[in-house]
Amino acid sequence: MKENVLEIKNLHVQFPIHIGTVRAVEDVSLNLRKGEVMGLVGESGCGKSTLGFSILRLLRPPGHIASGEINYHGRDICSMPQKELLELRGRNISMIFQDPLTSLDPLYTIGDQFLETLRTHEKGIKKKIALERAADMLKNLGISPNRLHEYPHQMSGGMRQRIMIGIGLILNPDLLIADEPTTALDVIVEAQFLDLLNELREKFELTIMFITHNLGVVAQASDRITVMYGGRMAETGTAEDVFADPKHPYTQGLLASVPNIKLEQPELQAMPGAPPDLVNPPPGCVFHPRCPHVMDVCKQEVPKSFQANGHMTACWLYK
Amino acid sequence: MKNLLRYIIARTLLTIPMLFILLTIVFAVIRIMPGDPVSAMLGGHAPEKVIEQKKEELGLNKPLIVQYGNYLWQVAHLDLGTSMIFKQKVTSAITDKLPATIELTIFGMLVTLLVGVPLGAYAADNRRSGKDYLIRLFGIVIYCIPVYWLGLMFQMIFGVWLDWFPVAGRTGARVFVSTFEQTGLYIIDTLLINDWAALWDVLMHLVLPSLTLGLVLSGIFIRLTRANMLDVLKSDYILAAEARGIRHFPVVYKHGLLNAFVPILTMMGLQVSLLMAGAVLTESTFSWPGMGRLLLERIYLRDYPTIQGVIVIFALIVAFMSLIVDIIYALIDPRVRY
Structure with missing residues (x-):
C-alpha cells in the first residue's frame, strides 16, 4: 500500500456562537494515500468544506479545531507553529476555491500574483526567473503566457479557475485541496477542467482532496469517496464500491435522488426531512430522523464504523 | 496604457460641463441671496438717482441673462470683477x-x-x-x-x-x-x-x-x-x-x-x-x-x-x-x- 500523505484522526471542528456551539465536523478520521483523488461528498452544511479549510487551519474565527490530529507526512498541522504553517501553505499543500471570479485579487495582474507566491516561498528569486516559471505553468494550463500581464477581470471564469490551480501548483505541492472547484463553471468548462486536473495530477504527482456536492463529478474524478452527513462520516470506500453498492441509507438516498436521464423512474426520489441542526444534533445517529431503516439503537448511540462489502459504513445495520 | 490615457482625456473633457453647471449655480445663488448690494454699499437712505447710477456702474440694471453672459465671459477670461468695497481686482x-x-x-x-x-x-x-x-x-x-x-x-x-x-x-x-x-x-x-x-x-x-x-x-x-x-x-x-x-x-x-x-x-x-x-x-x-x-x-x-x-x-x-x-x-x- 502506498504511504499516507494526509492522516486525519478524530477531528472535531466547532464554531461557538451565541446560541450554542455548531459542531461542524465531528469525529472524522480519514487517510489520503499518495497519488489518489479522494472525493468528499455531502449536501450543503454537512461540514465538507469546513474539513477542507481546517486542513490548512484557514477556519474563520470563531471556528476552531476542538480536538484531533491532522498529520501531513507525519507532521501534526494542528499543533504546528504559525511560521511553519505559513511555509506549508502553498508550498506543500495548496487549495483552490469555489468561485474563481472572486479568488484572484482584482487589482493585481496574473503575473503579480504568481510572483508574490513565488517570492513568499523562495526568498530572493529573480523576477525574470519567477515570471518564466509562471509562463511555463500557463502553457501547461493551455493559456498564452502573454496573459501574465492581464488582470483577472479580463478573463473568463474557466480561465481564472485554471490560473488559480496554476498559482496553487507553481511551488510543486503534493497535496491539493479543491473546494467545489467546478461549481461555478458551466458543464462544458467543468468537463475541460476535470480533464486538466487529471492531466496535472499525473504530471505533478498530486494527491487531491476533491470536495463537491456533485455526485456525477465525484464519480468521474475520484478513486475513493467519503460521504459526509451532519458533520460526520457516513460512508467511505472506493468510488466503484460506493456507487455500485451503497450501504449507508443516506448514500442510498443521495444516489436515488440524482435525476436519471433514461427516466427509469418516473419521479425524483427526494429524501424526506431536512439536514440536522448542528447546534443541537439529534441523539444517536445524526441521520436517524430521516432514515427509512431506523432502529431503537440508532436513537441512542452514535454508530461506529462497520465493514460492509469492502468499505466502511457508519450504520448500525451492519453491526 | 492607451486605455488609461483615453480615460484621462475623456474624464477631463467631462469636467467642462461640470464647471459650467457649477458657475451657473454660483451665479444663481448670489442673486437669490437676501440683501441688495447697492443699498448695502450706499446705506438705506441714498437718493434714488445715486442708486440708479451705482446700479448702472455695476451692471446690475441689465437683464439677468445679460449679466449672466457677462459673468461667464469674465470668468472665461480669468476675471472675477472688482471688489465693491476696495478698489481692488x-x-x-x-x-x-x-x-x-x-x-x-x-x-x-x-x-x-x-x-x-x-x-x-x-x-x-x-x-x-x-x-x-x-x-x-x-x-x-x-x-x-x-x-x-x-x-x-x-x-x-x-x-x-x-x-x-x-x-x-x-x-x-x-x-x-x-x-x-x-x-x-x-x-x-x-x-x-x-x-x-x-x-x-x-x-x-x-x-x-x-x-x-x-x-x-x-x-x-x-x-x-x-x-x-x-x-x-x-x-x-x-x-x-x-x-x-x-x-x-x-x-x-x-x-x-x-x-x-x-x-x-x-x-x-x-x-x-x-x-x-x-x-x-x-x-x-x-x-x-x-x-x-x-x-x-x-x-x-x-x-x-x-x-x-x-x-x-x-x-x-x-x-x-x-x-x-x-x-x-x-x-x-x-x-x-x-
Whole structure:
C-alpha cells in the first residue's frame, strides 16, 4: 500500500456562537494515500468544506479545531507553529476555491500574483526567473503566457479557475485541496477542467482532496469517496464500491435522488426531512430522523464504523 | 496604457460641463441671496438717482441673462470683477490668499489620511478587540467636536500651556515674508532659497491648524476604512492569499487595504468640499490669512463680487480634485479604465 500523505484522526471542528456551539465536523478520521483523488461528498452544511479549510487551519474565527490530529507526512498541522504553517501553505499543500471570479485579487495582474507566491516561498528569486516559471505553468494550463500581464477581470471564469490551480501548483505541492472547484463553471468548462486536473495530477504527482456536492463529478474524478452527513462520516470506500453498492441509507438516498436521464423512474426520489441542526444534533445517529431503516439503537448511540462489502459504513445495520 | 490615457482625456473633457453647471449655480445663488448690494454699499437712505447710477456702474440694471453672459465671459477670461468695497481686482485679493489655503488644506488632508486610514485598517484587522473599540470611540468623538472648539483647545494646550507651537498666523515675527515670497506657498518658497530657519518656522505654524482641520475629518475615514476593510477581508481572494502562505501583513495591507482604498478615494473626492468648509473655520480660529478668512470678512462687508469670486474658486478646486481622484482611481483599479 502506498504511504499516507494526509492522516486525519478524530477531528472535531466547532464554531461557538451565541446560541450554542455548531459542531461542524465531528469525529472524522480519514487517510489520503499518495497519488489518489479522494472525493468528499455531502449536501450543503454537512461540514465538507469546513474539513477542507481546517486542513490548512484557514477556519474563520470563531471556528476552531476542538480536538484531533491532522498529520501531513507525519507532521501534526494542528499543533504546528504559525511560521511553519505559513511555509506549508502553498508550498506543500495548496487549495483552490469555489468561485474563481472572486479568488484572484482584482487589482493585481496574473503575473503579480504568481510572483508574490513565488517570492513568499523562495526568498530572493529573480523576477525574470519567477515570471518564466509562471509562463511555463500557463502553457501547461493551455493559456498564452502573454496573459501574465492581464488582470483577472479580463478573463473568463474557466480561465481564472485554471490560473488559480496554476498559482496553487507553481511551488510543486503534493497535496491539493479543491473546494467545489467546478461549481461555478458551466458543464462544458467543468468537463475541460476535470480533464486538466487529471492531466496535472499525473504530471505533478498530486494527491487531491476533491470536495463537491456533485455526485456525477465525484464519480468521474475520484478513486475513493467519503460521504459526509451532519458533520460526520457516513460512508467511505472506493468510488466503484460506493456507487455500485451503497450501504449507508443516506448514500442510498443521495444516489436515488440524482435525476436519471433514461427516466427509469418516473419521479425524483427526494429524501424526506431536512439536514440536522448542528447546534443541537439529534441523539444517536445524526441521520436517524430521516432514515427509512431506523432502529431503537440508532436513537441512542452514535454508530461506529462497520465493514460492509469492502468499505466502511457508519450504520448500525451492519453491526 | 492607451486605455488609461483615453480615460484621462475623456474624464477631463467631462469636467467642462461640470464647471459650467457649477458657475451657473454660483451665479444663481448670489442673486437669490437676501440683501441688495447697492443699498448695502450706499446705506438705506441714498437718493434714488445715486442708486440708479451705482446700479448702472455695476451692471446690475441689465437683464439677468445679460449679466449672466457677462459673468461667464469674465470668468472665461480669468476675471472675477472688482471688489465693491476696495478698489481692488477680486483676482488679486484671491491670489494673495489662495496659497495659504492650499497649504492648509493639503496638510489637513494629509493628517486626515495618515490618521484615519491606518487607524481604520488596524481596527478592522483587530476587530472586536479593545483596540478596535478604542479607535472607533476616538473616531466618533473627534468627528463630533466642532472645528473651532478643537482649535481653541489645541491653542490652549499646545500653544499656551506647553508652548510647543505658535497659535496664530503663517509665520513668526522674526521671519520676514518679503525675503522669500514668490509662489505664496511658503514651504516651497523657503525651500527655493534654502532658508531652513524660515522653513522650520513655517512648518511649526502649520502644525496646529492642519491637525485641527485634519483630525476632525479623520473620524469619517476611520469608520469608512474600517467598514470597507471588514468587507474586503471577508472576500475569497484574501482567503486564497492566506492559503498560498502569504504573510498576515501583506494579506491585510497589500491585498486588503488597497482594495478597500478604492471607495475611500471616492470619499476623499467628496470630502474636499467639507475640507474647504472646515478651512473657513480653522482659518478664523488661527488667524490664518487664507480664502476662508477672506470670505468671512467680505460677507460682513457684503462685497458681492469678492464673495462670488471666492465661491467660484472653491467650486473650481472641488471640481479639480474630483478629476484628480478619478484619475488616481483608474491608476489603482484596472477595471475603471474600460
